[in-house]
Amino acid sequence: MQRGMLLLPLWAWLLLLVAAPVLILVVMAFATPADGVPPFTLGLRFAAFAMLVDDFYYAEALLAALRVAATTAGLCLLIAYPMALGMAGVRPAWRLPLLALLMLPFWTGFLLRLGAWIGLLRDEGLINHLLRGLGITDAPLALLYTEGAMLAGMVHAYLPFAVLPIFTALIRLDSALLEAAADLGARPARVFFSVTLPLTLPAAAAGFLLVFIPAAGEFVIPELLGPPEAQVIGRVLWQEFFQSRDWPLAAALALVLLALLILPVRWFQRLGARA
Amino acid sequence: MKPGGLVRAVMLAGFLFLWLPILLLVGFAFSADRIPFQWGGFSLRWFGALAANERLLEAAFLSLRIATASATLAVLAGGGMAFVLARFGPFRGRALFGTLIGAPLVLPEVVIGLSLLLLFVALEALIGWPAGRGAVTILLAHAGFGAAYVAVVVQARLAEADRSLEEAAMDLGATPFIAFRTITLPLITPALIAGWLLAFTLSLDDVVVASFVSGPAGTTLPIALFSMLRLGLTPEVNALGALVVLVVGSMLALATWLLGRRCA
Amino acid sequence: MLIATALEKRFGAVRALAGLDLAINSGAFFALLGGSGSGKSSLLRVLAGFEAPDAGALTLDGQDLLCVPPWARPINMMFQSYALFPHMNVAENIAYGLKRAGLAQEERRSRVTAVLDLVGLKGLEARKPQQLSGGQKQRVALARSLVMRPRLLLLDEPMAALDAGLRERTGLELRALQRKTGAAFIMVTHDQQEALALADRIAVLEAGRVAQIGPPQEVYARPATRFVARFLGAANVLEGRMRDGVFESAEAGGVVASGLPVETIAIALRAEQIRLTSAGEVPYVTGILEDAAFRGDNWLLIIRLRGGVSLRLVHNAPPPAPGSAVGVAWGAGAVVPLFA
Numbered sequence: 007m008q009r010g011m012l013l014l015p016l017w018a019w020l021l022l023l024v025a026a027p028v029l030i031l032v033v034m035a036f037a038t039p040a041d042g043v044p045p046f047t048l049g050l051r052f053a054a055f056a057m058l059v060d061d062f063y064y065a066e067a068l069l070a071a072l073r074v075a076a077t078t079a080g081l082c083l084l085i086a087y088p089m090a091l092g093m094a095g096v097r098p099a100w101r102l103p104l105l106a107l108l109m110l111p112f113w114t115g116f117l118l119r120l121g122a123w124i125g126l127l128r129d130e131g132l133i134n135h136l137l138r139g140l141g142i143t144d145a146p147l148a149l150l151y152t153e154g155a156m157l158a159g160m161v162h163a164y165l166p167f168a169v170l171p172i173f174t175a176l177i178r179l180d181s182a183l184l185e186a187a188a189d190l191g192a193r194p195a196r197v198f199f200s201v202t203l204p205l206t207l208p209a210a211a212a213g214f215l216l217v218f219i220p221a222a223g224e225f226v227i228p229e230l231l232g233p234p235e236a237q238v239i240g241r242v243l244w245q246e247f248f249q250s251r252d253w254p255l256a257a258a259l260a261l262v263l264l265a266l267l268i269l270p271v272r273w274f275q276r277l278g279a280r281a
Numbered sequence: 282m283k284p285g286g287l288v289r290a291v292m293l294a295g296f297l298f299l300w301l302p303i304l305l306l307v308g309f310a311f312s313a314d315r316i317p318f319q320w321g322g323f324s325l326r327w328f329g330a331l332a333a334n335e336r337l338l339e340a341a342f343l344s345l346r347i348a349t350a351s352a353t354l355a356v357l358a359g360g361g362m363a364f365v366l367a368r369f370g371p372f373r374g375r376a377l378f379g380t381l382i383g384a385p386l387v388l389p390e391v392v393i394g395l396s397l398l399l400l401f402v403a404l405e406a407l408i409g410w411p412a413g414r415g416a417v418t419i420l421l422a423h424a425g426f427g428a429a430y431v432a433v434v435v436q437a438r439l440a441e442a443d444r445s446l447e448e449a450a451m452d453l454g455a456t457p458f459i460a461f462r463t464i465t466l467p468l469i470t471p472a473l474i475a476g477w478l479l480a481f482t483l484s485l486d487d488v489v490v491a492s493f494v495s496g497p498a499g500t501t502l503p504i505a506l507f508s509m510l511r512l513g514l515t516p517e518v519n520a521l522g523a524l525v526v527l528v529v530g531s532m533l534a535l536a537t538w539l540l541g542r543r544c545a
Numbered sequence: 546m547l548i549a550t551a552l553e554k555r556f557g558a559v560r561a562l563a564g565l566d567l568a569i570n571s572g573a574f575f576a577l578l579g580g581s582g583s584g585k586s587s588l589l590r591v592l593a594g595f596e597a598p599d600a601g602a603l604t605l606d607g608q609d610l611l612c613v614p615p616w617a618r619p620i621n622m623m624f625q626s627y628a629l630f631p632h633m634n635v636a637e638n639i640a641y642g643l644k645r646a647g648l649a650q651e652e653r654r655s656r657v658t659a660v661l662d663l664v665g666l667k668g669l670e671a672r673k674p675q676q677l678s679g680g681q682k683q684r685v686a687l688a689r690s691l692v693m694r695p696r697l698l699l700l701d702e703p704m705a706a707l708d709a710g711l712r713e714r715t716g717l718e719l720r721a722l723q724r725k726t727g728a729a730f731i732m733v734t735h736d737q738q739e740a741l742a743l744a745d746r747i748a749v750l751e752a753g754r755v756a757q758i759g760p761p762q763e764v765y766a767r768p769a770t771r772f773v774a775r776f777l778g779a780a781n782v783l784e785g786r787m788r789d790g791v792f793e794s795a796e797a798g799g800v801v802a803s804g805l806p807v808e809t810i811a812i813a814l815r816a817e818q819i820r821l822t823s824a825g826e827v828p829y830v831t832g833i834l835e836d837a838a839f840r841g842d843n844w845l846l847i848i849r850l851r852g853g854v855s856l857r858l859v860h861n862a863p864p865p866a867p868g869s870a871v872g873v874a875w876g877a878g879a880v881v882p883l884f885a
Contacts, residue, residue, distance in 0.1 A: 008457065009369060016361050017374075020381040023425035026403075027396030028384075034399050044402050085295050092292025106537045111299050113529045116486045117506045118522040122302035124514050125309070125318035132305065132318040165299060194285075223389020225489055230510055243391045247493075257399070260392045271387045448595055449628035451615045453642030453693065463641075467632045 028264075034257035045251045054258035064242065064259065068266065071238040074228070075221035078160040079168070079214045085161070086168035086213055093169070094176035101177070108166050116163065120230050123159050124150060127231075156232035160221060168213040175209030176202070208277050215274040223263055239263055303526060310516070310523035317516045327520040334517060337505055344502040347416060348484035351423035355480040356473055358424065359431025364461075366432070367439035368447075385426035386433065394493030397422045401494060414496035422494045423487060427480030434479060438472035439465075546571040546729065547592070547610075547697060552601035554587050554753075561587035562598065563753030569731060571696065574723045576740035576761075577733045579750030580776070585733045588750070589699050592731070593622045605696075616645070621690040622699040625706070627682045629674040635661075635685050636670035642693045660692040663722070680711055687719075691726060698723075700732040704739060712736075716743050737777050741765060749773050770885040774813035781814045781856050782883070797830050798851035802880045809882040816845070816857040818879040821864075821871050828872025832856070837864045848873060 035054055037046040058064045093104050111119060126132045129146040137143045149155060179202065187197045225240035232238075239259065247256040305318065310328070314321025331337065362382050369375075385393060401411055401418050411417050442465070450460035488503035495504065509515065547569040554562040561584045569575050579585045590596040591603070594615030603610040610618060621642070630638050636657050643653045661667050664684040674682060683703065690698055703719065704712045720743045723730045734740050740747050741761045748758040749772075757769040768774035771782050783801060785794030787809050792802040794812075802812055822828040832850035837860075846858040848871060856873060865871060 009372075012361055012365060013369075013372070016358065016365060017378070019358050019428070020362075020378065023397070023400075023421070024381045024384050027393075027400040030399045030403055031392075031396045085291065085298070088288045088291035089295040091288045095288070102537055106533050107296060108299070110530060110533055111303060113482055113533065114303060114526045115522070117488060117503055117510060118306065118518065118525060119302060121506070121510055121514060121518045121522065122306035124510060125306065125519070126302060128514065130316055130319075132309075135319060162299065162302065165295065169295075219387055220389060223391050225391050226507070230507075240389065240391045243395065247395060253399075256395055260395050263389060264392060267387065267389070274387070275383075443626065443628065445624050445626055445628040446630060448593075448615070449622070449624055449689075450630075450641065451595075452593060452620075452622045453689070454616045454645035455641075456614075456616055459645065464630060 031257050031260055035254055035261055037254045037257075039252045039254055044253070046253045051254065054252075054254040057255060058258055058262060063237070064239075064262075067237050067239045067242040068262065070236065071222050071224075071240065071263075072266070074156070074160070074236070074238055075218045075224070078157060078164060078221045079217040081157065081161050082165050082168035082217045083210060083214050086165060087172055087210060089165075090169050090172035090176055093173050105173075108169055111162075112166055116226070119162065120159055120227065123155065123162065123231060127155050127158075150231065151233050153233060153236060156228050156236055159227045159231040160224065163227060164217040164221060167216045171209045171212040171216065172206060175206045179205060208280060212274060212277045215270055215277070219267055219270050219274065222267060303522070306519055307523040307526050310519035312516070312519075315516065317514045317519055327516040328524075331517045331520040331524075336500075337502070337517065337521070340500050340502040340505040343416065343500070344485055347420050347423060347501065348481045351420045351427055351484045352477045352481040354420070354424035355427030355431050356477045359428035359476060359480075360435050360469075360473055362428065362432040363435035363439055364465075367436050368444075382429060382432050385429035390487075390489040391493075393422075393426060394490040397425065397490065398493040414494055415499035418494040418496070419491050419499055419501065422490050423480075423484040426490070427483055430479050430483060431473075431476035434476040435469055435472045438469050442468050546606055548602075548604050549588075549592070550602040550604075552588070552591060552603070553599045554584075554591065554596060555599055556587075560753055562591070562601075565601070565750075565754050567748060567755060567758075569697070569729055571729050572727050573745045574720060574730045574743060575732070576744035576747045577731060577750060578735070578737060578740040578747055578776075580735055582752070583750040584753040585735075585750050586701065587753075589622070589701055589731070589733050592697075593620060593699055594618050619695055620697045620699060621693050621695040623686050623690050623701065623703055625701040625703075627674075627686040627706075629682060629685055629689075631674055633673075634670065635666070635672050635674070635677075638674070638685060639689045639692050642689065646693075656692050660688045663691065663725075664688045665718075679706055679708075680715065683707065683715070687722070691722070691728075694726075695728055697729045697731065700730060702734055703732060704734070704736070712739070713742075719743065741777070749776060751776075767881055768813055768883070771811055771813075771883055774881065774883060778815060779857060780881075781816065781819070782811050783814065783854065784811045786810060794852065796850070796852040796854040798832075799830070801829055805880070805882045806884075808884050810885075811883040813881040813883055814856070814875060814879055817859040819856065819858050819873050819875040821846075821858065821860060822874045826872070826874065829874045830856075831870065831872045834865055834867055834869050834871050836867060 033048070034046065036050050036052070038049050038051045039045055040047050093101065093108070096104060124131070127149040128134070129148070129150070131150070133149060134143070134146040137147065183201055183205070184197055187201045188194075192200060223240045224238065225244050228236045228238050228241050229244075243256050243259045243263070246252045246259065309318050309320070311323055311325065312320050313324030313326060366379060366382070397418075398414070401414060405411060405413075411421075446464050446468070447460045450464045451457065455463065486503060488507045491499070491501050491504055492507070495501065506518070506521075509518065547567075549565060549567040552562045552565040553560075563584070565584065565588060567588075577585045577588065587596065591598050594610075594613065597611065605619070630641065633641070639657045639660060640653045643656060648656070657670070658667075661670065664687055666681060666684050666688065669677070669681065669685075674685070677685065683706070687703070700719075704715055707715060716739055719730075719732075732740070732743065744761055746759060747761050747764050749756045749764065751770075751772050757764055757773045764773065765777055768777060768780065774780040774782055783794045783797045785792055785797070785801070787793075787805060787807045790803055791800045792805050792809060792812060793799065794801050805812070830850050832848045834846060835849050835855065836847040838845045844860045844862075844864050846860050846864055848856045848858055850856060850873075858873065
């Protein structure tokens, strides 16, 4: 059948590159770490999962990741909603340029932008240089390798993704609804709180999740900007894999992270289906 | 409804927050000072240093080659997936099909990286390919998640394209394949291009997945940059940033201007 | 020429086609009339080949059509949304089917020019669909189908998107085109004026099957069922039964007709065929004038009869005041017996 010709290679692709890796992850979580290349032997070992339960370090890593992700998503939402409102309120001719202005940072390289933050926040960085130059401080403030630096980097990286769904929902809003509310006696602030906000709430939730879900597994920003104590799950997984060479443990961590994200992901998919 | 002054102020602050670090990065690329982000007079020496940095240049070319190849592969696969989702009726396993397509979008990078590496290790043990890890494995990994993004973009475009256009073509004597080639394809070409650019950028930007699936010879630009940034900052990074921003910025400006003209 | 037998089509719980039978002759202008949910659009899509029926047969000159895919059927369709290809200009749109059929460029060019002339759009070859008015788009869609010289042309609500003023004129042009080209036209519409005015034969569809089929005047004058009587011209339907040779209707308030077949279960009376009785005349039924609406060239009166039912009556002079008692009568030929 004609359709089979298209479906077959696509199924092969998906099973090989998406399904098989996850299944192998499960197999690996039960393997035994060993010396040699590759550093494991297959088997049925529960110690990896036992370690996750026994050692509170891993639970803390998960909680830390969720905390950072929620904070980042919350901060993003706080800034993104007004930004989207502002962008939706400009003349239609300005919308596309503003959208380009919003998305351009995304296209210029994730790591380079982090480099900019490092340049700003390090002891010999721009901010400290200015503070010293203006006589406000004598010794450099420890701005880099702090939780604040990490959050600044996270928000900077994820902000555009929080703005997009809210912006889209706002411009799709039927202006007749707003006019009807005004006609029935509502003042602008009332119109916003009783019509605009409720109708864009799903989009705001989508924006939150669009940030929260990837941020929960974030590794690079905590590693480059955050303090050594910020042991979020992404960092822990990396360390267990690259430094401790404990592949089964890393796999077990990955599975737990996946399990944790199932609920937010399902919620996000339902929001998308409703839109 | 015109937004109030406070909203406007926050919007401006937001854009400033996004752009100030980038503009400073670009600006200080022209500083002669050896200490990054400090002004030591105007100079182009760091662009020169960048051009002389063989390691970085090699990494950059490798990244560009991988990004181009994986984006192209991603468009072929993702485009096909989008077409199936948007135009095929129900078929066996359709729910699973859709879930697998969307999975890379929601999986954390570290999980994608780890699981793909394990896949390549297993494949090598089973059939001897891929032999070792390097450019090929990075390419496959990037195509793997790039396809998911392409599928989203193209499916959105297909969903809003009028199906009766394809039916009209078939009514006039076109087989489904010819209808696709002469009617559907021209209409989704902008989405395919946008998908390609998206997959290209994601590949060029990726450090986590590449680190997991790469090998000794597969040092991509993000991997090289990452190890540099871990140790500290050098002005070459500024120069690189300036180059990227200027190139991408002008391309985006051009695209925006072109799109704006068409709609007018 | 085209024969559909016992077509069945379900969409989930909805039975779009419920045992539909139809026969279309070549060279005829045929109208499929029905409300939403009547199955007319589903039938059209089955004829074009975009839906396969769950059961039933479809033959063209004796050949089974169901195993032939849409691109191989000698049937063309004009879509309700026109479905003009936005990335091609008018000439390319019209030439699309010819190109698929393998015609040479010269031949294509001459046929396109000829058909543009036929529909009155000469000179617009280079325009893009976005630059055309609604009426022009409709003609391009028509031309694109006609240039294929199909045996059968399907039209899906062709006038639905046009302004009221344009509709009448376009309809007559459509009929002239049909006569000129000699192809069979099957037009789907919900607009009964259109169907009555343009078609050689009408099929009235109800809930997935044909309620009545025949020439427009016959279907209008002799509706076969209550549904057809109400749908075409909103006739008054009075329920009742035959007893001792007379038709008694409780809701009308008594005996209203006589000499009808004994199976008659209701009668239809067209609003323009009943009249108010003048002073001294004996009415057939009596009631109160509830409402009167001025319609330009006549008045529409709503009269509530003694038995409770309301009658629609067309009156050619200013009516009495609402609330007055009135009597209604009609000529012998106005009564149509209904058996279903």
